[in-house]
Amino acid sequence: MKSASLASLVALSLSTTACAALYTELVYKVKESIYAPRGWTRQDRAPPTAMIELRIALPQPNFDLLEIQLYEISDPLHHRYGQHLTQDEVYDLVTPHDESLSAVNEWLAIHGLLEQDLTRSPAKDWVKVDVPVSLAEEMLDTKYYVWVDSEGDSIVRTTAYSLPEHLHEHIELVQPTTLFSTLRGMKTNFHLGQGDPAPAPAKGSTISVPSAHNGQVDTSCNSSVTLSCLKQLYNAVGYTPSKELKNQIAVTGYLEYFANLQDLQLFYADQRPDAVNSSFEFVSINGGLNNQTLYDAGNEADLDTQFAFGMSYPIPATFYSTGGRPPFIPDASTLTNTNEPYLDGIPDVAAQAENYRFFFQGRASIIGGTSAASPTFAGIVALLNDVRMKHGRPSLGFLNPLIYTLGAFGAHSGFNDITIGNNPGCGTKGFNATKGWDPVTGYGTPNFGELKELVLEI
Numbered sequence: 001m002k003s004a005s006l007a008s009l010v011a012l013s014l015s016t017t018a019c020a021a022l023y024t025e026l027v028y029k030v031k032e033s034i035y036a037p038r039g040w041t042r043q044d045r046a047p048p049t050a051m052i053e054l055r056i057a058l059p060q061p062n063f064d065l066l067e068i069q070l071y072e073i074s075d076p077l078h079h080r081y082g083q084h085l086t087q088d089e090v091y092d093l094v095t096p097h098d099e100s101l102s103a104v105n106e107w108l109a110i111h112g113l114l115e116q117d118l119t120r121s122p123a124k125d126w127v128k129v130d131v132p133v134s135l136a137e138e139m140l141d142t143k144y145y146v147w148v149d150s151e152g153d154s155i156v157r158t159t160a161y162s163l164p165e166h167l168h169e170h171i172e173l174v175q176p177t178t179l180f181s182t183l184r185g186m187k188t189n190f191h192l193g194q195g196d197p198a199p200a201p202a203k204g205s206t207i208s209v210p211s212a213h214n215g216q217v218d219t220s221c222n223s224s225v226t227l228s229c230l231k232q233l234y235n236a237v238g239y240t241p242s243k244e245l246k247n248q249i250a251v252t253g254y255l256e257y258f259a260n261l262q263d264l265q266l267f268y269a270d271q272r273p274d275a276v277n278s279s280f281e282f283v284s285i286n287g288g289l290n291n292q293t294l295y296d297a298g299n300e301a302d303l304d305t306q307f308a309f310g311m312s313y314p315i316p317a318t319f320y321s322t323g324g325r326p327p328f329i330p331d332a333s334t335l336t337n338t339n340e341p342y343l344d345g346i347p348d349v350a351a352q353a354e355n356y357r358f359f360f361q362g363r364a365s366i367i368g369g370t371s372a373a374s375p376t377f378a379g380i381v382a383l384l385n386d387v388r389m390k391h392g393r394p395s396l397g398f399l400n401p402l403i404y405t406l407g408a409f410g411a412h413s414g415f416n417d418i419t420i421g422n423n424p425g426c427g428t429k430g431f432n433a434t435k436g437w438d439p440v441t442g443y444g445t446p447n448f449g450e451l452k453e454l455v456l457e458i
């Protein structure tokens with residue numbers, strides 16, 4: 001091993017004096033140093049034998065170029081619109097220089113970490129390795145502590161770490177070190193109704209909604225939102241997507257939630273009879289579960305799959321279940337935290353988010369939240385990709401530039417502008433919905449009938 005890496009060093013350049021440092025003493029220099037963030041209290045030193053998963057980011061040489069290309073390809077007014085890069089083209093832009101790869105390998109090898117201990121991202125721009133805290137402290141010339149936040153969640157972090165001086169240009173960052181963030185997941189994205197919902201609503205009278213299909217929506221939709229209501233509201237009645245194209249729709253489930261197939265069938269029987277007996281592909285990421293026990297189903301996962309896949313049936317569907325654990329108390333025998341932080345944002349677009357009728361643990365229930373609006377919008381996007389592909393066009397890809405270009409048109413932009421209402425909270429009246437984009441509803445709700453014409457004009 002040593003001789004191989006020596007050879008690669010020699011091959012680099014005889015004039016690179018920085019490399020000489022490897023064989024003398026490693027000169028450490030602080031890479032990052034922060035103030036302890038508010039709300040976190042330092043406790044004891046982290047147990048030296050506890051394991052942490054170090055993630056090392058190497059510089060992506062042409063990241064700027066990648067970003068420029070992403071925006072060109074996503075800009076409906078650009079001549080490169082829709083000319084998506086292949087995976088290999090992306091890797092070519094972000095794969096680190098050989099010089100960086102070998103400098104980092106050399107440093108890892110000094111600490112006894114060899115290729116078989118490492119996991120690399122496909123473009124080799126991230127290296128992941130499980131190490132005991134004691135070794136991480138040695139590698140980063142730091143001390144790890146247990147930190148606890150006001151909710152009692154604890155994590156192992158440091159407020160400063162160093163790297164050998166010659167590695168500063170070859171490593172962007174190492175985590176977990178200085179990144180403090182709350183570990184709470186998607187706890188408030190949905191709210192489940194109390195008690196039994198109204199029985200499956202019968203069709204009858206309608207309410208006038210000018211932007212809806214034929215300007216009408218069933219009155220029952222005011223208290224019980226079904227797939228049929230959403231198709232009326234968003235002007236997507238009667239559109240039939242194909243399952244033969246390369247189009248796909250996928251839902252990700254976090255915190256080991258999984259979607260129950262029995263609930264899906266009950267939902268389809270209730271709202272999408274033509275989809276009964278159809279299913280989705282299940283993919284487990286990092287140990288994500290698929291426990292089909294009815295009473296272990298996740299309401300989030302059930303809601304997402306029922307509405308996203310129900311809206312877009314028969315487009316082939318996939319559910320990704322991601323493994324992960326709730327906040328943990330590290331001890332000498334177990335220490336691996338894989339929870340990722342979630343952040344709030346302001347919306348680009350909107351959709352119904354109240355009174356969704358779905359099936360959970362074998363029964364019809366009412367649910368609402370961003371978690372209801374999101375799969376609905378995703379289903380509409382899958383239908384738009386179907387429109388594009390039926391005409392031999394590539395899929396829409398990164399949507400935001402398209403949304404903001406269309407939204408700026410104003411009337412007939414493909415969105416139903418929401419101009420009434422606000423979002424009170426935290427003792428304020430919140431923002432007002434206004435004409436055009438606003439921080440409550442973005443550009444508004446989708447009008448599929450308009451969007452399906454617009455996505456063929458770009």
Ligand SMILES: *[C@@H]1O[C@H](CO)[C@@H](O)[C@H](O)[C@H]1NC(C)=O
Binds near residue numbers: 222
């Ligand atoms: C819809 O429901 C709300 C609240 O239950 C009610 O105030 C409103 O009058 C209903 N609208 C229509 C058109 O039925």
Ligand SMILES: *[C@@H]1O[C@H](CO)[C@@H](O)[C@H](O)[C@H]1NC(C)=O
Binds near residue numbers: 273276277
């Ligand atoms: C669904 O599958 C069941 C069991 O195989 C079958 O009895 C039923 O007719 C199927 N329903 C539809 C709508 O295909």
Ligand SMILES: *[C@@H]1O[C@H](CO)[C@@H](O)[C@H](O)[C@H]1NC(C)=O
Binds near residue numbers: 289291293296
């Ligand atoms: C999964 O299924 C088994 C057997 O039905 C059950 O004992 C277990 O509690 C379930 N839940 C999880 C999260 O594994």
Ligand SMILES: *[C@@H]1O[C@H](CO)[C@@H](O)[C@H](O)[C@H]1NC(C)=O
Binds near residue numbers: 431
């Ligand atoms: C929202 O509209 C109300 C009524 O017009 C107004 O008093 C209030 O200042 C507006 N709020 C914001 C944040 O603009």
